[in-house]
Amino acid sequence: MKSSKNKIVNDPVWGFIELDSDLHLEIIEHPYFQRLRRIKQLGLSSLVYPSANHTRFEHAIGTMHLVRSALDVLKKKGNKITEEEEEGVMAALLLHDIGHGPFSHALEQSIVQGISHEELSCVYMDELNRKMDGRLSLAIEIFLNLYPKRFLHQLVSSQLDMDRLDFLKRDSFFSGVSEGVVSSERIIKMLHIQHDQLVVEVKGIYSIEKFLIARRLMYWQVYLHKTVISAEHMMIKLLQRASNLASAGVNVPATGYLALFLNKEIKADDFRSNDLTIRNRALHHFGYLDDADILCSIKGWMQHPDPVLSNLSRAIIDRNLFKIKLSKTPFSESKLINLKEQAIKKFGVSMEEAAFFVIDGKITNSAYDEEAENIYILYKNGKLKDIKEASDINLEGLTKTVRKHFVCYPVEIITR
Amino acid sequence: MKSSKNKIVNDPVWGFIELDSDLHLEIIEHPYFQRLRRIKQLGLSSLVYPSANHTRFEHAIGTMHLVRSALDVLKKKGNKITEEEEEGVMAALLLHDIGHGPFSHALEQSIVQGISHEELSCVYMDELNRKMDGRLSLAIEIFLNLYPKRFLHQLVSSQLDMDRLDFLKRDSFFSGVSEGVVSSERIIKMLHIQHDQLVVEVKGIYSIEKFLIARRLMYWQVYLHKTVISAEHMMIKLLQRASNLASAGVNVPATGYLALFLNKEIKADDFRSNDLTIRNRALHHFGYLDDADILCSIKGWMQHPDPVLSNLSRAIIDRNLFKIKLSKTPFSESKLINLKEQAIKKFGVSMEEAAFFVIDGKITNSAYDEEAENIYILYKNGKLKDIKEASDINLEGLTKTVRKHFVCYPVEIITR
């Protein structure tokens, strides 16, 4: 795993990170990976936490760094891991988010529909593997959970994967929400393997409880912060409007890379095409699409004749974010109609268009803890217990799905 | 200075920052200020320090926060400062960088020539003052050093201004160069006023020495890091080429806001025009120009028929940065010619165009310490001494101008 060029990355979160494998350097230097420098990890959250400008690039490298520590710990405890496996799992982590586009969540619901970032990650990995003469095959097997040693996959994707251990700490660090800080190093020290499964030694039990609480705190304080929710749904509606208009033949100018997707010159199926030319064209262009394309295009739309497009664009760029209300029960139809009528009056739009100004929906934290069951605690006698049983405290609240309904609308709308 | 809406900004560097003045909130909410969210403080440095993605927005708010602490300290020591002066100097700090464009240094030497960011800051302040019915007049007087209490200006601009105390700490924090950390809070605790001048109490002397050393370290490790120098000069050459081609009538597509400047539809003098329509048009458009415009335009140029434009564009976007050599003496003409001949062969360009691939110049750290003389130490008997005299150590080395010559060129060029 040695390399001629030993490079060091300065990371404010983890300190010096060494890049000492040619394979990893080759991945990092590839334009598809470099592009992650131009995609913020938290998208529009920086409108609420202005320092949260960290990118998917640092995160990917951070996860690679953490897994190296984890592997060292596991090896010290007598678990066998070969050098190839080590290089492979590190590569898998470097690449785990390679398919993310700018403002992923919004993009997938509008301009780049029909293919998820997870699927895109796989396509990019395959293509890179082809270019690198199969040297990523092991990494891909681990990523896809096809490799016999299942615990290696769990380091990449599970309740305690390096992805979470990096992003929770990193997002907390850059947003300044210091309470979200997770003792990732401590948890890593407590990892072990039992029956080919990643587990946590019993003395790490409090750290795991703290991890679960911190994770929950980050969800409500950052990821599901109500102003962030508002901004993200404005973005979804804005990109949907742009997409609709373009489909309807209206001229919606955009930067070069975005235009190809907006005008359906590249479609989801192109990424799955057996024709390498078609597939690589799609990969190439998506591979240069980044936050700047979205922002520049939106800035251009601020003067667009369509009032929906221009108003939403100005609202995002100038940060006149919609007011948001939360409720445990859905908002009544009459309340929504009432708001839409105000929007019609205020912006001179149709009832149909008013739905772009009065956005309702629901948020749920379920995504992240549905499976909270499978963190296993390893006792000194070799027995395993699910954290929920092992813990003295009732963790149900942490794993229960919380649903909240919301409605966002411009502050200019007077509510009666 | 009270406000109805007490807002808090989460800053990873200084913690919670309160925004409790309507005046300050009005400034911050203005689109001209919001735009600073989209301009990185350190431009291309993130190509070397990947986490250095912090923006001029956070920096501006950070300086406002520091000056509040400084004013508290000064008042506690018996110096009279009115509430209006407090609000004014805080506003001056919020606005001190308002005229910065994206990649300022490069832009001023290429597409937006003929007006400095300092002059632009003044024009923006004037315009905002007009819009805000003169409520910024005191801030502007302090900023321009026209206000009788000179020490207030020194908080905004001097060897120990809040600008430096914020950016050194912030740049060090986000780049992960922890050695650059300056104890800004400690220095602020030691500030005092003597003869209408900002001075440092004698027990702060070691902190000042440390500040000078840390500043120097940040210069060589970050601001003048050789790879950063290479990237910045590539950017200058690239934008100059774009500008030249546009002037020569070649079609150089760019995003909307950049195009106006590239095609000289807006010129430096417009910002100075007495015709408000002309001036405000210039301010408006420059007021939406940001990092994304530059990046998107460059991405578009990767396919441009001009080999200079396309090669430099690809090199920056894909991070194939030029190799850089430093030397205490200038590089010989023959060495440079030799390199250019290689470039001609490699890229099929003319000798004139080769100057865009073989970039020589000199860097100097003088900008920051020429005037290092004027940090004054206040002794218990009321006497002042220049830090250079007051310090036991020889600070000349820190204040001496260091000049280094450099030459950058593509790695593909084989040097004999």
Place this chain on the structure above:
Amino acid sequence: MKSSKNKIVNDPVWGFIELDSDLHLEIIEHPYFQRLRRIKQLGLSSLVYPSANHTRFEHAIGTMHLVRSALDVLKKKGNKITEEEEEGVMAALLLHDIGHGPFSHALEQSIVQGISHEELSCVYMDELNRKMDGRLSLAIEIFLNLYPKRFLHQLVSSQLDMDRLDFLKRDSFFSGVSEGVVSSERIIKMLHIQHDQLVVEVKGIYSIEKFLIARRLMYWQVYLHKTVISAEHMMIKLLQRASNLASAGVNVPATGYLALFLNKEIKADDFRSNDLTIRNRALHHFGYLDDADILCSIKGWMQHPDPVLSNLSRAIIDRNLFKIKLSKTPFSESKLINLKEQAIKKFGVSMEEAAFFVIDGKITNSAYDEEAENIYILYKNGKLKDIKEASDINLEGLTKTVRKHFVCYPVEIITR
């Protein structure tokens, strides 16, 4: 509240702490307060966490610092607090632990029986108040919850008092158990007063949950760490033995200040005496008793002819701590007898004396959360809810009393 001498204390936990009141300086400079420098906050915990050597002195000053921040926050939110009240509540916090002796818990169960550190604190406050001509009267009223504004007392003693907000953070900091870190500053920002009661604004709800979890983690990881429990019970037994021997007329040499208590020349009732000479003699001597007295006396006992005294002394000083076993159910009588028989054989002691080598008991975390009910969350509509109801998660586990039985005995004992 101004003082001629503005002093600053460097605190690694909170940064610079200003001492700007003559009243506070006078308290701090008194020998009774200075003595806290020689009493470790965590007693024997440093045998497990070697850096946990912080003293009650720093803690007391830390709580004073925090309450100043809390008062600033409360005043900013419109709550009226006079300067006298401010000075008073700060003084109350400085003095809240003034009655603590060295290794308090162990001392109170052995050599200084019959008076608790809480009662002692009151006696010291009274005496200092007398010496300071009644200038502490307000502080004492607040401390004793006799002052009309009850929320001031809650800052000194309640589920969210400054005592906890300081010690949890401080103990976590110095022990290096970084997961115990509580965002005390954040919680303080969220404090408010409603119906003369200290409450937390609703947006602080996650911080409170995190605080409860961190507190629990600190209990099990530090305060009730099993090796710490073992060390503390060895200390209790050791001091009880010394006390028993002295009462029985055996010569048990000790340092001067300890000897007075060991030989019952000063008794608990002396602190309550109406005869000022007697009371002040007791206060004076207890006021110079510190960790060093206990350690030196124990070192002297390492050679004592009594095998119980000498063995326990050597075990503590050389850190040959007893092995400890925990169990959810009590240990059986036969198990304990068996262990004692081993001790009799090993140390040549009687069955009665064997109880000093085989120590059983139970620990419970109830002390700290029984009353967890009374943290109130303030909603925007002015309503209050108990945190247990307000939180989405089930906090019962955090407030439930956990009981564990333990038995400690020398490692030299072979268990069958």
Place this chain on the structure above:
Amino acid sequence: MKSSKNKIVNDPVWGFIELDSDLHLEIIEHPYFQRLRRIKQLGLSSLVYPSANHTRFEHAIGTMHLVRSALDVLKKKGNKITEEEEEGVMAALLLHDIGHGPFSHALEQSIVQGISHEELSCVYMDELNRKMDGRLSLAIEIFLNLYPKRFLHQLVSSQLDMDRLDFLKRDSFFSGVSEGVVSSERIIKMLHIQHDQLVVEVKGIYSIEKFLIARRLMYWQVYLHKTVISAEHMMIKLLQRASNLASAGVNVPATGYLALFLNKEIKADDFRSNDLTIRNRALHHFGYLDDADILCSIKGWMQHPDPVLSNLSRAIIDRNLFKIKLSKTPFSESKLINLKEQAIKKFGVSMEEAAFFVIDGKITNSAYDEEAENIYILYKNGKLKDIKEASDINLEGLTKTVRKHFVCYPVEIITR
């Protein structure tokens, strides 16, 4: 180097420190090493920096931890180091300060004269080596610079040894003087070996400059802080007085371990005796002498009939430290006489005794930088340069000996 018991120490400065060698565990568990828990690293500095209560125990373990990192770095760069050498140099660092007594500096000038802590360290190492059947021989060779690979000794003792890299950071951390923070990890990453010599790679040059400045700052701000100087000289005088009185036959009660040295029952030469019984008796008793003995004895002396002894004792315990004046030139004889006359009047002592109340002397920082010449910078071409030449700044000021004269006397003395 593997051990059956893998132990972890929680260190707030460096995080988790693993103890994974039986040899190291055996050293640490020995009473001679455990005693370091009871000796503060910075002696009386905690009277100025109240949190500076860290002990020689944590420091010793910290240096061991750092050298493990350094060895990893050096091995990665291709330098050969065997496992035995690794274990040896780590043991050497664990033991490098084993001979320190409580308040070493003061003790060596008073009660334990005639043998330095350096010599004592060697004697203790020899004795431990004997007990451990020669398993420390390699560690001792390295410590004494008798081992062929000289760079190993430089890790233990040189301008860049692990001792400094730990104590500067640790002292800065616990005192809260955050400006003294040294980037020890960064420096360690830059270490290399050239011609069997420890050197620093050229890119570490700014870190070294910063290290030199931080070291200087720590000297003046902490180690030579004027109030610390005053306290330390009061302690020297106090212990000298106790020693003088004891020699003159006056009864000076002290704790058991101190009494043996005070009454000359153990003398310096006993440590050098060829008679093992005599030597081990000395080692044994010195091996239980700690801070607590000094403090308890002083507390006892507060009531001693000798006014010098009692006054100095009370002044230290109650922290009524002497006022201190500094000057670049020596204080005049007449000034000193004048002060002594005041002392005679105030304390009813003789002129000779007045010298215990009016203490003059000089301090110098030379000890730490005389040899600053020998930090070598390694250039890419393999050449070495002394840091003084390699640095752009003039480091002479940092290496120049600064001498300051001081006089301390009780505040009660009125100066005319």
